[in-house]
Every structure is written in C-alpha cells, then in structure tokens.
Amino acid sequence: MCGIVGFTGKAAPEATEKCREILLSGLENLEYRGYDSAGIAMAGEGEGITICRAVGRISNLRKAVAGCQPQGSCGIGHTRWATHGRPTVENCHPHEDEKHSVAVVHNGIIENYQHLKEELQRSGVEFNSQTDTEVIAQLLAHHYSGNMKDTLQKVLPLLEGSFALGVLDKNQPDCIYCARRRSPLLVAQGKDGSYLASDVSALLAYTKDVTYLEENGIAVLTPDSIRFYNENGSEIHPESTHITWDATAARKNGFEHYMLKEIFDQPTALRDTLNHYVDVELGCIRREAMPFTPEQAKALRRVTIAACGTAYHASVMGQSLLEQLAGIPALAAIASEYRYSNMPPVEGEVFIAVSQSGETADTLAALSYKKAQGLRTIALSNVLGSTIAREADAVMYTLAGPEIAVASTKAYLTQVLLFAILALDLAHLRGVIDDAKLKEGIAALAKLPEQVEEILAKQSVVQDFVQQQKDCRDIFFIGRLMDYASSLEAALKLKEVSYLHSEAYAAGELKHGTIALVDESCLVVVFATQTVVLEKTLANMEEVRARGAKLLLLGHFPEGAPEDCSLWNIGKTSDQLAPLLTTVYAQLFAYYMAKLHGCDIDKPRNLAKSVTVE
Numbered sequence: 381m382c383g384i385v386g387f388t389g390k391a392a393p394e395a396t397e398k399c400r401e402i403l404l405s406g407l408e409n410l411e412y413r414g415y416d417s418a419g420i421a422m423a424g425e426g427e428g429i430t431i432c433r434a435v436g437r438i439s440n441l442r443k444a445v446a447g448c449q450p451q452g453s454c455g456i457g458h459t460r461w462a463t464h465g466r467p468t469v470e471n472c473h474p475h476e477d478e479k480h481s482v483a484v485v486h487n488g489i490i491e492n493y494q495h496l497k498e499e500l501q502r503s504g505v506e507f508n509s510q511t512d513t514e515v516i517a518q519l520l521a522h523h524y525s526g527n528m529k530d531t532l533q534k535v536l537p538l539l540e541g542s543f544a545l546g547v548l549d550k551n552q553p554d555c556i557y558c559a560r561r562r563s564p565l566l567v568a569q570g571k572d573g574s575y576l577a578s579d580v581s582a583l584l585a586y587t588k589d590v591t592y593l594e595e596n597g598i599a600v601l602t603p604d605s606i607r608f609y610n611e612n613g614s615e616i617h618p619e620s621t622h623i624t625w626d627a628t629a630a631r632k633n634g635f636e637h638y639m640l641k642e643i644f645d646q647p648t649a650l651r652d653t654l655n656h657y658v659d660v661e662l663g664c665i666r667r668e669a670m671p672f673t674p675e676q677a678k679a680l681r682r683v684t685i686a687a688c689g690t691a692y693h694a695s696v697m698g699q700s701l702l703e704q705l706a707g708i709p710a711l712a713a714i715a716s717e718y719r720y721s722n723m724p725p726v727e728g729e730v731f732i733a734v735s736q737s738g739e740t741a742d743t744l745a746a747l748s749y750k751k752a753q754g755l756r757t758i759a760l761s762n763v764l765g766s767t768i769a770r771e772a773d774a775v776m777y778t779l780a781g782p783e784i785a786v787a788s789t790k791a792y793l794t795q796v797l798l799f800a801i802l803a804l805d806l807a808h809l810r811g812v813i814d815d816a817k818l819k820e821g822i823a824a825l826a827k828l829p830e831q832v833e834e835i836l837a838k839q840s841v842v843q844d845f846v847q848q849q850k851d852c853r854d855i856f857f858i859g860r861l862m863d864y865a866s867s868l869e870a871a872l873k874l875k876e877v878s879y880l881h882s883e884a885y886a887a888g889e890l891k892h893g894t895i896a897l898v899d900e901s902c903l904v905v906v907f908a909t910q911t912v913v914l915e916k917t918l919a920n921m922e923e924v925r926a927r928g929a930k931l932l933l934l935g936h937f938p939e940g941a942p943e944d945c946s947l948w949n950i951g952k953t954s955d956q957l958a959p960l961l962t963t964v965y966a967q968l969f970a971y972y973m974a975k976l977h978g979c980d981i982d983k984p985r986n987l988a989k990s991v992t993v994e
C-alpha cells in the first residue's frame with residue numbers, strides 16, 4: 381500500500397546531494413502506491429538523524445527537504461497511503477522514538493499495535509502519532525542492546541501482522557537495517573552504495589539485479605555490502621534476480637494493466653481488511669474497530685445505504701447481508717436518486733455512505749441530506765481522511781490500498797467484506813447468533829482470500845472462453861437474490877471496460893419482457909449460488925437455452941455443468957459469501973473481453989476515477 385526506499389552511499393564530496401536525490405526520485409517512482417504524505421530520514425557521521433516530512437505529493441516533500449537540508453549519505457524514505465491516523469505531518473513516516481535515536485519506515489499493518497503502545501505508555505514512553513508504525517520505533521529504542529540486528533531479532537517476534545521495515549540507528553549512521561513479513565522488500569548492491577525498496581520500480585534507474593528478502597528475514601546494508609539473515613539470525617546467501625521489466629511494467633508489478641494487478645491484489649486486500657476488524661484466531665470481532673456499541677446495535681431499527689456505481693452494487697450486497705445475517709431491515713439506494721427522495725427518517729435508523737474514493741459528489745450529498753435529518757451516519761471508504769469519511773459520524777475503512785484503474789475491483793470485494801463483518805457483529809450484539817455461530821461466520825470469511833487465489837489460478841479458463849466470444853455483442857447477466865447484485869456488478873464491469881452491450885436482470889424478470897431480445901447471438905451468464913432459488917434460476921437458464929442463447933454458469937457445481945453450457949466453479953462456501961467468488965470470475969471476464977477488443981482498460985473512454993460532480 382505504501383512505498384519504501386533507502387540508500388547508503390560511499391563517502392564522496394556530493395554524497396548528501398546524491399542520497400537526497402535517490403530518496404526523492406525513488407519515492408516519485410513509488411507515488412502510485414500511496415500519495416497522501418511522504419517523508420525521508422537521513423543520517424551522517426556527527427549529524428544524528430534528521431527527519432523531513434510533508435503532507436500531500438512528493439513535490440511538497442521536495443520543497444520541505446530544500447528547506448530543512450538533511451545531511452548525510454544514508455537515508456530512508458516513505459510515501460504513505462494512510463491506514464492508522466489521518467494524513468498529517470505527525471502521522472507521516474519516518475517515525476522515531478522519543479530520544480531521536482531510531483527512525484523507521486514501514487509498509488504493512490501491525491495488528492497488536494494498540495496493546496504494544498499501551499504497554500510502552502505504562503512504562504513512561506510518550507507517543508507523537510496515531511500510527512501503528514511509531515510503536516516499532518519506540519519498541520526498538522526501548523529494547524536497544526547496542527546492536528540493532530540483535531534488537532530487531534528481539535522485537536520482531538512481538539509484532540503481529542505484516543511489515544516491511546527500513547530502520548536507521550543513530551549509532552551507526554552509514555547503516556540501514558531492514559526486515560520483512562508478508563510485505564515485499566528488496567535490496568541491491570550498486571557501485572556507489574546499497575539500495576533498499578519495497579518495489580523494484582524505485583531501483584530500476586540504478587540496477588536491474590535485486591535480491592528479495594525472505595519471509596521473516598533481516599538484511600543489513602552498508603555502502604559496500606549487504607548481509608542477509610534468516611529468522612533465527614543465521615547468515616544466509618540468497619540469490620539475486622535479474623529484472624527485465626521497464627519502469628512502467630514494474631509499477632504494475634509485471635501485470636499489463638492496473639485493473640489486472642488490482643484483481644490479483646484482492647487476496648491481500650481481503651486479508652488486510654479482515655485482520656483489521658477481526659481476530660481470526662480467537663474468532664471474535666475487534667470491538668474498538670467497529671462503529672456500533674452493544675447499546676447502539678440493540679437500538680438499531682433500520683439501515684439505509686447510498687452509493688454510486690460499483691459501490692452501490694456492494695451496498696445491494698450489504699442490504700442482503702444485514703437482512704439475512706442480522707435480521708435488520710435495510711435498503712440500498714442509488715445516491716443520485718436517494719438524495720432527492722424525501723424519505724422521512726425512522727426512529728432507530730442509521731445511514732451508511734459507501735465510497736471507494738470518499739469524494740463522490742452524489743454520495744456526499746446523500747450523506748449531508750441524512751445528516752440534516754439528524755440521523756447517525758457511517759462511512760465505508762478506502763481513503764483515509766477523505767471528505768465522506770470526515771463528514772460521517774463514524775467510519776469503517778476498507779484496507780484495499782490505492783485503486784488506480786478506473787474500474788473498481790478490489791474496493792468492491794472489500795466493501796462487501798466490511799458489510800459481512802458488520803452484519804455478523806450486529807447479529808452477535810443483538811443476540812441473533814451466539815459465540816459459536818460468530819466463530820463459524822468468521823472462519824468462513826477467513827477462507828475467502830485463499831478461495832479467491834484458487835479462482836485467480838484458473839484465469840486461463842476465462843481467457844480461453846473469452847477467445848471464443850469474438851463475435852458476441854450482447855451479453856446478459858442473470859441471477860436471483862444476491863446473484864442479482866452480482867449480475868449488476870458484472871454487467872457494469874463489462875460495459876465500462878469493453879464497451880460491449882451488457883445488461884443485468886433478476887432471472888425471474890426475463891420472461892416479463894427481456895427474453896424477447898434473446899437469440900443465438902447472445903451470451904447469457906447465469907449466477908447460481910443462492911440455494912433457496914437454485915432450481916428456479918436453473919429453470920430460467922433453460923428458458924434462454926430454448927431460445928438458442930450461449931450459456932455460461934457460475935456457482936458451486938462439483939457434479940459438472942448441464943449439457944451445452946460452460947461452467948466456472950467456485951469453492952464451497954455459504955450462500956452469503958459465494959457471490960464474492962463469482963464476482964472475481966466476472967472481473968476477469970470483463971478484463972479479458974476488453975483486452976480482446978483492444979480497449980484502453982485502465983482509462984476507459986468518458987470515465988473518471990473519482991466523480992466529484994453531481
């Protein structure tokens with residue numbers, strides 16, 4: 381989600397200038413990873429550590445660096461996509477301990493940071509930020525033994541969650557220490573010094589031979605050498621990798637388009653979001669992360685949700701999840717319609733605005749409308765500190781990381797996941813389900829990332845199918861209940877990136893008119909995951925088959941597909957979660973159809989990522 385860069389250079393007259401430039405231009409190359417704030421820390425013999433930070437783009441950091449003139453030939457830098465604490469200077473990386481002896485940049489999420497912070501506070505440590513990262517800097521200083529590598533080995537096992545770290549130690553001003561767990565980090569030896577980065581795109585200007593740190597590994601960089609250690613502290617000698625990508629391909633992690641990269645980001649996005657709200661091992665919800673107290677949950681009588689586009693489709697899923705899992709009456713509405721609807725508020729009603737960007741004008745207007753009615757409001761957003769997140773009374777963030785492609789993919793899956801977590805929490809607080817059922821529900825959520833990975837591993841099945849659809853111009857997506865919401869999202873995804881005509885229908889509605897359009901030239905995609913209406917959905921499929929349509933069936937059918945029908949199977953899960961899995965297939969389908977038709981996938985015609993006009 382964020383970006384890290386580091387450099388320690390050999391002594392030379394221009395060493396300070398060179399180090400600053402490597403850090404700043406490295407961060408510019410990583411800006412696509414996060415761009416709400418950035419900072420660098422530099423160290424030099426007799427200089428201590430100087431930290432320079434700025435809110436906003438790297439161009440702001442450049443101005444700040446020109447003002448504060450940090451000295452030294454060794455430094456670390458970070459561009460941030462905020463997860464804990466708003467994008468302010470205090471929350472920018474690098475973070476340091478209270479004695480200014482250690483500086484840290486961090487990608488990832490420390491799940492137990494609150495607990496660690498409270499322990500340190502009890503022993504008198506004072507904190508300056510709201511971030512999880514500052515805990516690492518304070519812990520390293522607190523446990524410092526005079527040897528940073530040994531200190532890291534002592535501190536890293538205390539951290540739960542994921543991290544890629546770059547650390548400066550005031551006592552060794554030409555050294556960078558780094559470590560990682562479930563978050564990538566790579567290093568490289570150049571002729572002028574040693575480099576560190578979270579993504580290869582930051583280093584391609586200097587070298588194409590890089591070494592990836594192993595899981596739980598540590599590396600120590602000096603200007604002339606890089607030494608690697610495994611989890612137990614034993615020195616190891618990993619092989620380097622020669623990168624053949626150019627800088628643009630590297631930013632997309634080797635994927636041809638951001639849309640495909642973001643589809644493949646989804647297992648991580650789901651894991652990060654889930655771990656933020658749920659303790660999977662204990663099978664319980666993290667109370668402090670949720671927007672409802674037990675009293676508020678019991679007083680709840682109705683939830684109204686408003687959003688636009690894909691976020692609206694996630695809201696339709698949310699409506700079903702709240703109704704089915706928690707028994708709470710819910711209504712999902714299109715924000716641009718709802719804001720003019722004159723809907724009187726109901727006693728015990730809560731309003732939820734859903735927006736990836738947190739800046740969509742119509743969603744913001746719907747939020748203001750409900751606030752003016754005196755309702756309690758909650759935002760579901762992917763962007764920390766966005767307008768919608770700030771305006772609402774409470775906020776739940778999706779931890780999907782920056783979504784760059786115009787077509788929303790990972791934001792959708794994580795929005796639906798948030799609704800599932802919220803519905804389970806409310807069901808539990810209202811006594812609809814007991815502890816055992818809550819645990820069962822959480823266990824099902826915890827399987828999702830792996831199930832998504834299994835579908836992604838079958839992308840060639842989608843590619844092959846798409847190759848056979850060259851002449852297809854009309855595509856209908858049909859399904860019932862939550863599968864209808866999946867159909868809406870699948871049709872939108874396909875039309876926005878491939879410009880093909882596609883429509884979504886509640887399967888039972890076809891025979892009330894639309895079936896007149898169906899003939900041999902159509903492809904009908906059938907979502908069939910909802911057990912209670914499965915037979916009815918399959919009967920609707922037969923109706924379109926009888927009109928000569930080509931058929932594609934999505935669901936859990938281990939016994940195989942009906943004759944003359946292509947089948948994309950998903951793993952076994954609950955009816956409530958199955959639509960998340962079929963959606964991954966639909967995203968891949970839209971992507972490969974767009975590719976087949978040579979469309980500008982990441983920037984479709986007439987569309988913008990953030991719609992800030994009404």
Ligand code: M6R
Pocket residue numbers: 688689690691692734735736737738739740743786787788789873876987989990991
């Ligand atoms: O940032 P938001 O979630 O509020 O954006 C809402 C829609 O504009 C957005 O989902 C749009 O429909 C996407 N292009 C769909 O892929």
